[in-house]
Amino acid sequence: MMQESGTEATSNGPASQNRAASVEDGARNARPNSATSVDVTAADLIHLQPQQALQVARQILLQQQHQQQQQQQQQQQQQLQLQQGTDLKSPKDNENQPSLQVPVSVAMMTPQVITPQQMQQILQQQVLSPQQLQVLLQQQQALMLQQQQLQEFYKKQQEQLHLQLLQQQHAGKQSKEQQQQAQQLAFQQQLMQVQQLQQQHLLNLQRQGLLTIQPGQTALPLHSLTQGINPAELQQLWKEVTNLKEENNSNGRRGLDLSSPQPPKKPLLNQHASTNGQYMSHSLKREGSTLDDYHHSHHSHPLYGHGVCKWPGCEAVFEDFQSFLKHLNNEHALDDRSTAQCRVQMQVVQQLELQLAKDKERLQAMMTHLHVKSTEPKPTPQPLNLVSSVTLSKTAPPEASPPLSLPQTPTTPTAPLTPLSQAHSVITPNSLHHSVGPMRRRYSDKYNMPISPDIVQNKEFYMNAEVRPPFTYASLIRQGILESPEKQLTLNEIYNWFTRMFAYFRRNAATWKNAVRHNLSLHKCFVRVENVKGAVWTVDELEFQKRRPQKITGSPALVKNIQTSLGYGPALSAAFQASMAENNIPLYTTASIGSPTLNSLANAIREEMIGAMDHGNSNGSDSSPGRSPLPAMHHIKEEPLDPEDHEGPLSLVTTANHSPDFDHHRDYDDDQGHDDML
DNA sequence: AGCTGCATAAACATGT
DNA sequence: AACATGTTTATGCAGC
Numbered sequence: 001m002m003q004e005s006g007t008e009a010t011s012n013g014p015a016s017q018n019r020a021a022s023v024e025d026g027a028r029n030a031r032p033n034s035a036t037s038v039d040v041t042a043a044d045l046i047h048l049q050p051q052q053a054l055q056v057a058r059q060i061l062l063q064q065q066h067q068q069q070q071q072q073q074q075q076q077q078q079q080l081q082l083q084q085g086t087d088l089k090s091p092k093d094n095e096n097q098p099s100l101q102v103p104v105s106v107a108m109m110t111p112q113v114i115t116p117q118q119m120q121q122i123l124q125q126q127v128l129s130p131q132q133l134q135v136l137l138q139q140q141q142a143l144m145l146q147q148q149q150l151q152e153f154y155k156k157q158q159e160q161l162h163l164q165l166l167q168q169q170h171a172g173k174q175s176k177e178q179q180q181q182a183q184q185l186a187f188q189q190q191l192m193q194v195q196q197l198q199q200q201h202l203l204n205l206q207r208q209g210l211l212t213i214q215p216g217q218t219a220l221p222l223h224s225l226t227q228g229i230n231p232a233e234l235q236q237l238w239k240e241v242t243n244l245k246e247e248n249n250s251n252g253r254r255g256l257d258l259s260s261p262q263p264p265k266k267p268l269l270n271q272h273a274s275t276n277g278q279y280m281s282h283s284l285k286r287e288g289s290t291l292d293d294y295h296h297s298h299h300s301h302p303l304y305g306h307g308v309c310k311w312p313g314c315e316a317v318f319e320d321f322q323s324f325l326k327h328l329n330n331e332h333a334l335d336d337r338s339t340a341q342c343r344v345q346m347q348v349v350q351q352l353e354l355q356l357a358k359d360k361e362r363l364q365a366m367m368t369h370l371h372v373k374s375t376e377p378k379p380t381p382q383p384l385n386l387v388s389s390v391t392l393s394k395t396a397p398p399e400a401s402p403p404l405s406l407p408q409t410p411t412t413p414t415a416p417l418t419p420l421s422q423a424h425s426v427i428t429p430n431s432l433h434h435s436v437g438p439m440r441r442r443y444s445d446k447y448n449m450p451i452s453p454d455i456v457q458n459k460e461f462y463m464n465a466e467v468r469p470p471f472t473y474a475s476l477i478r479q480g481i482l483e484s485p486e487k488q489l490t491l492n493e494i495y496n497w498f499t500r501m502f503a504y505f506r507r508n509a510a511t512w513k514n515a516v517r518h519n520l521s522l523h524k525c526f527v528r529v530e531n532v533k534g535a536v537w538t539v540d541e542l543e544f545q546k547r548r549p550q551k552i553t554g555s556p557a558l559v560k561n562i563q564t565s566l567g568y569g570p571a572l573s574a575a576f577q578a579s580m581a582e583n584n585i586p587l588y589t590t591a592s593i594g595s596p597t598l599n600s601l602a603n604a605i606r607e608e609m610i611g612a613m614d615h616g617n618s619n620g621s622d623s624s625p626g627r628s629p630l631p632a633m634h635h636i637k638e639e640p641l642d643p644e645d646h647e648g649p650l651s652l653v654t655t656a657n658h659s660p661d662f663d664h665h666r667d668y669d670d671d672q673g674h675d676d677m678l
Numbered sequence: 679a680g681c682t683g684c685a686t687a688a689a690c691a692t693g694t
Numbered sequence: 695a696a697c698a699t700g701t702t703t704a705t706g707c708a709g710c
Contacts, residue, residue: 490699491698491699491700492698492699517698517699517700517701518700518701518702520699520700520701521699521700521701521702522701522702528700534699535699535700
């Protein structure tokens with residue numbers, strides 16, 4: 001009762017369980033299989049051959065560009081008409097004119113999925129007519145499709161690569177690694193064109209100030225599909241930015257009119273009030289000063305090399321350093337354009353870093369894998385990059401960071417595992433309120449396993465999109481508890497974690513809170529511990545693991561292949577299959593795009609393996625091996641009241657390991673942070 | 679068809 | 695009385 005204050009603001013307000021009936025109506029109506037309806041076309045596309053897929057993707061992009069151009073022409077005409085005649089409109093109406101155009105052009109050129117926030121932003125900035133919205137949405141859907149194709153394509157490639165790798169292993173080749181890299185390179189080159197186009201579009205958006213992308217957010221569009229851009233392309237991109245900006249200037253209309261592509265002229269000093277001007281200007285100022293220091297002291301400059309200005313897209317030639325400096329100060333002064341360019345550069349760098357990190361990891365994993373294979377199977381190959389909560393809590397010394405140490409992947413998920421089936425949700429969060437019904441645990445059987453990696457990877461997505469996370473309440477609760485520094489949470493803190501981490505749980509509070517309480521009480525794995533302050537909930541990891549393993553059935557060939565290649569036992573095939581099954585669904589997050597399938601599979605494997613080992617070995621005292629099929633055990637929840645007597649070495653996973661994990665702490669008092677988050 | 683896991687709703691108890 | 699916290703029961707759905 002002392003720390004309760006936060007709860008009510010969650011929207012629950014005076015509404016308690018009694019009101020649930022009214023609240024629940026909406027959800028209940030929405031129940032019918034919302035999650036199952038995927039676009040037919042998307043499904044079809046999946047079956048395309050890689051080359052076909054790529055072609056289709058290209059075509060789509062080209063079409064988009066074409067449409068875009070047509071659209072622009074139309075707009076110009078309309079504009080002309082408007083200006084010439086029809087005085088029907090009040091001045092006010094005329095003011096709206098620009099805003100009429102923007103969204104349309106955005107719609108026609110947006111190759112990226114717009115996140116809810118971005119959408120919101122657009123909505124705030126511009127007045128969209130329903131029709132425009134519609135166009136936008138349609139575009140988005142088309143784009144989702146397109147992304148799916150690419151993901152699918154990529155996935156296939158990865159699988160192929162892996163298969164080939166396996167075959168080569170049998171053949172006793174040595175240069176597999178190089179081969180794979182070469183193949184990957186080739187593939188990436190294939191992708192580049194598409195990626196470039198996409199990037200271009202994104203930049204266009206940014207340039208217009210229609211898309212505000214904070215560094216942290218970048219990942220969505222930039223990372224999702226644009227991996228492996230080479231320097232030449234970056235330059236190209238830069239030119240693109242520069243040129244387009246200039247066009248805008250010459251059109252005299254700020255970011256509104258994309259018409260009349262004209263040959264680029266380099267120098268331009270005009271500003272565009274970028275939406276985020278203020279944001280950048282600080283960092284730029286600081287940056288600027290340091291740079292000044294830099295090149296004053298050293299007679300060289302990172303932006304100056306071989307007599308050429310290396311400011312992205314500039315390439316102006318200079319005789320001497322002084323004139324370069326002059327140029328730098330004049331042409332690349334602190335204005336909106338430079339600001340925008342700097343921002344883009346930041347994103348580029350970010351992306352490259354990410355890419356590098358991923359490739360390093362991949363290389364590491366490959367080497368590890370190959371080495372392991374050639375000698376003898378080690379039980380724990382280097383994790384690709386994902387931290388398994390179970391791994392840490394069980395097998396690793398507690399110095400490691402807690403289960404969900406927020407991964408350094410600054411990626412913003414494009415669309416996480418589940419939502420692809422509900423892909424439109426990314427576009428229209430609001431539509432979800434009706435279409436995403438109660439979690440009919442479509443995936444939950446499989447997702448019954450610990451969710452750490454997935455939830456982490458898609459964290460931002462779930463934080464912002466009102467998409468129901470495809471995990472059971474039990475899994476989520478466990479996650480929340482394990483994330484906490486003390487591995488224990490009060491009920492209220494659990495609530496807060498839910499609302500903070502999942503936009504979905506910011507509504508219908510009465511319903512899901514009830515469910516949370518219900519789950520806490522029902523499942524043995526949640527142990528209530530009386531505390532000085534009151535009661536906290538902890539996770540009995542053993543109990544949790546007990547419930548996990550479910551079914552192990554037949555096995556596709558691929559599964560076997562990969563499985564053997566990784567040197568895991570048959571016990572893991574279940575996880576594999578689960579993942580394989582899931583992988584029909586997921587749009588891979590940026591974090592895993594490198595080798596999506598393998599990554600997520602590896603996760604599943606690791607989790608599952610640990611689970612399996614638990615049952616095999618450490619189960620020890622209490623129950624029968626494996627999970628006891630005793631139906632009786634369900635409803636018997638041992639009295640948790642005195643953890644002392646509760647001989648469990650297990651019950652409190654807690655005690656030792658705190659780690660400076662940033663994200664959790666605010667939990668205690670931050671009560672209602674979530675409203676600000678949107 | 680029956681079992682099982684899960685979500686959801688709701689009644690009820692208890693403490694503040 | 696209102697509310698938060700827990701517990702328990704009931705029901706329905708879905709997968710096996």
